[in-house]
Amino acid sequence: SFSPSSSSSFSHGTAISRFVSTLVLAEHEGGSVKTSSVSAVAAAKAISEENSISVLLAGSGPSLHEAASHAASCHPSISQVLVADSDKLAYPLAEPWAELVHLVQQEGGYSHIIAASSSFGKNVLPRVAALLDVSPVTDVIEISGPQLFVRPIYAGNALCTVRYAGANPCMLTIRSTSFPVAPISADSKCNTAPVTQVDLSTFIEVTLGKSRYLNHSSQETERPDLGNARVVVTGGRALKSAENFKLIEKLAEKLGAAVGATRAAVDAGFVPNELQVGQTGKIVAPELYMAFGVSGAIQHLAGMRDSKFIVAVNKDADAPIFQVADYGLVGDLFEIIPELLEKLPEK
Numbered sequence: 001s002f003s004p005s006s007s008s009s010f011s012h013g014t015a016i017s018r019f020v021s022t023l024v025l026a027e028h029e030g031g032s033v034k035t036s037s038v039s040a041v042a043a044a045k046a047i048s049e050e051n052s053i054s055v056l057l058a059g060s061g062p063s064l065h066e067a068a069s070h071a072a073s074c075h076p077s078i079s080q081v082l083v084a085d086s087d088k089l090a091y092p093l094a095e096p097w098a099e100l101v102h103l104v105q106q107e108g109g110y111s112h113i114i115a116a117s118s119s120f121g122k123n124v125l126p127r128v129a130a131l132l133d134v135s136p137v138t139d140v141i142e143i144s145g146p147q148l149f150v151r152p153i154y155a156g157n158a159l160c161t162v163r164y165a166g167a168n169p170c171m172l173t174i175r176s177t178s179f180p181v182a183p184i185s186a187d188s189k190c191n192t193a194p195v196t197q198v199d200l201s202t203f204i205e206v207t208l209g210k211s212r213y214l215n216h217s218s219q220e221t222e223r224p225d226l227g228n229a230r231v232v233v234t235g236g237r238a239l240k241s242a243e244n245f246k247l248i249e250k251l252a253e254k255l256g257a258a259v260g261a262t263r264a265a266v267d268a269g270f271v272p273n274e275l276q277v278g279q280t281g282k283i284v285a286p287e288l289y290m291a292f293g294v295s296g297a298i299q300h301l302a303g304m305r306d307s308k309f310i311v312a313v314n315k316d317a318d319a320p321i322f323q324v325a326d327y328g329l330v331g332d333l334f335e336i337i338p339e340l341l342e343k344l345p346e347k
């Protein structure tokens, strides 16, 4: 059994924080839990100090079990790791995952369910919410109490405080950039939570929906992950071609940075859409964000305005990006990037 202690007696009122138990839906890759999922654990911890946190991992094969032992030691607040091992869960498709979470929730009676606001979380969590007949609270950036959350609205131009007054479980997606965690290596050992196998005997009967896994393609790169990088170098439409975009890539390489792009650059085919930053792309908050030939449209700002330092290079002195930039340089990127490449020391 994987029931968290006392979760079934969760109720509204002053005793709330004593009965918080959270299920974190975790993503894993190459035998490690993704940093964004560890941020979801950090968010769960912010709900209540006394939160009993279970991390759910699913998949099949050896990498799942490697990820499970990584999960068991990746954050000191994890009470247990639940592992669902099935061929039907080999790929992170929303339908089987939603059925799985539904099953685990029926067994565990968690007060909260949290996932990172990644493509995976945004895909799975609303389905689970529909199955459980509750409304999820999405894109949470601050947790003020077990049922009090802050989330951006109007593309990040206003913050809205939401009091969740629905039935249990309270379901959240969180922006991992708002719950930063120290980088975790696969061999980190801060705690070892017990690992429990989820009993899938009833799950096997479940109809698994209409989606089919076709393939997974991602760029082979040694650059840091865009969502968690300390430095991001972004190029916009002004780069004009995929060939010219290599200037951005070279600069990123020199700085040990991740590469980002505007939607205009993605739509023009300069780079794949996994590099898109913005309202309909990735949300980033690095220590340094460098934008080259980016106008600063509101939908782009929604994805990067929380960066610590913003540097913008644009040949139009009135470009809106300069309103959010800490350092702005009016000039031609085709002159400025080569100059930077020349002056920056080799890595």
Ligand code: FAD
Residues within 6 Å of the ligand: 235, 236, 237, 238, 261, 262, 263, 264, 265, 276, 277, 278, 279, 280, 281, 282, 292, 293, 294, 295, 296, 297, 298, 299, 300, 303, 313, 314, 315, 316, 319, 331, 332, 333, 334
């Ligand atoms: P442009 O707006 O065309 O700007 C190019 C800039 O480059 C200009 O400011 C120009 O002065 C400058 N420039 C030109 N040549 C040079 C040069 N040689 N040197 C230096 N500067 C130069 N956009 C996103 O980025 N992310 C999103 O997630 C996103 N989601 C969207 C969702 C919706 C529903 C909608 C409607 C739009 C969305 N957009 C998004 C698109 C957004 O509105 C803008 O169209 C887009 O961000 C513009 O990209 P850009 O800055 O590269 O291009």
